Amino acid sequence: MxxxxxxxxxxxxxxxxxxxxxxxxxxxxxxxxxxxxxxxxxxxxxxxxxxxxxxxxxxxxxxxxxxxxxxxxxxxxxxxxxxxxxxxxxxxxxxxxxxxxxxxxxxxxxxxxxxxxxxxxxxxxxxxxxLLGVEPLSSSLTVPYLKKCIAHSSSNIKNLLLNQTKIAGIGNIYASEILFDAQISPLRQGCQLKAKELRKVIDSTQKILTTAIQKNGTSISDFRRIDEQTGEFQNFLNVYGKAEQPCPRCSVPIQRIVQQQRSSFYCASCQQ
Ligand SMILES: [Zn+2]
Structure with a gap:
């Protein structure tokens, strides 16, 4: 999607x-x-x-x-x-x-x-x-904002990233890539993340989304540009769709788990 x-x-x-x-x-x-x-x-x-x-x-x-x-x-x-x-x-x-x-x-x-x-x-x-949440590339995505979003929630950080009423526009591919970049496990409860870790989530979100836009998006299945060419970010994915392949950072095999009926890909060794 x-x-x-x-x-x-x-x-x-x-x-x-x-x-x-x-x-x-x-x-x-x-x-x-x-x-x-x-x-x-x-x-x-x-x-x-x-x-x-x-x-x-x-x-x-x-x-x-x-x-x-x-x-x-x-x-x-x-x-x-x-x-x-x-x-x-x-x-x-x-x-x-x-x-x-x-x-x-x-x-x-x-x-x-x-x-x-x-x-x-x-x-x-x-x-x-x-009903949409903040734009992730805008200055509205801040540590205090994320803290407020997760304060009374038992949700894990992966599902927080996917929650369109909190942060709008992130889906399953980029949520996995963002958490890999931030070195944070998708299983972590959002409310347990420290301010420093939330800062990393924000920085990684903006870095990954900006790079993906520069590469014209990810064409894993159907996505095409308006001239019917594919995007190129699929060539830069680190974990999404890469179960059992070695982690690009530490070489331990990437794991695929299911969270709320959706796949998450992560490295259990270097994402804590
Ligand atoms: Zn790793």
Whole structure:
């Protein structure tokens, strides 16, 4: 599933190619992503609108139109935006075509159909956005903030990193990589971490996410950039998906454990 660096990669690609463009028309091939809106309403509300900006909040892409209209997109498992010259026939997983001026088309492609495209009128009134925690690359992620998050919680540090209402945008791949970098075990209870360790978690979070964005995200399964190229961060993973392989730091085999039905990868020797 795309996490913050992958969504940021898509957003940066779209900023370069579609910002300032007008949507001349829209064609919905399957209404699952836009439900409960009907395709005709969706197509009509977007036709003739200019894309003012494309930004990211957590794992959401936010397209702003004029005036007071936003398209909130979530890629979920396999959603993709592809920008290409005009095409005559939709491919199998094309769900929506947005025709733009200068003869380009922005395609929303989604094999598994869990992705969503939602029209909203206000960002501040949107519950989905309001419930999100701080952006991990912002100055709001601080030791006192983390302390407050974990103060009355028995949750382990891995699940704290995944809790979107506390820190938004981190998923399973980066949580494992962040804790490896910080040399902290995913099994540690968050409330038992000292301030110095929380500082390490923050520094590693920002370092790993920033590097992953520079490498255009991780393409382990479906993730692609808007030009359909893969990201490169999969070549820089230290522990995720590497069970039984030697730890890059101390050579002890990496372990895979399951926490809340999700895999965690870590080195029991150098992550304490
Ligand atoms: Zn190790």
């Amino acid at each position: 795309p996490e913050l660096p992958e969504v940021e990669t898509v957003v940066r690609g779209l900023q370069e190619t579609v910002t300032g463009r007008e949507i001349t028309s829209v064609k919905v091939f399957r209404d699952t992503p836009i439900a409960p809106l009907n395709p005709k309403t969706f197509e009509k509300r977007l036709a003739g609108r200019s894309i003012q900006s494309v930004t990211r909040r957590a794992k959401y892409l936010v397209f702003q139109f004029d005036p007071g209209l936003y398209l909130l997109a979530h890629l979920r498992m396999t959603g993709k935006f592809i920008v290409s010259p005009l095409i005559s026939k939709p491919e199998k997983h094309h769900r929506v075509w947005f025709f733009l001026d200068k003869d380009i088309v922005m395609v929303f492609d989604d094999m598994r159909c869990f992705g969503t495209l939602e029209l909203i009128e206000s960002l501040t009134d949107c519950n989905k956005l309001r």
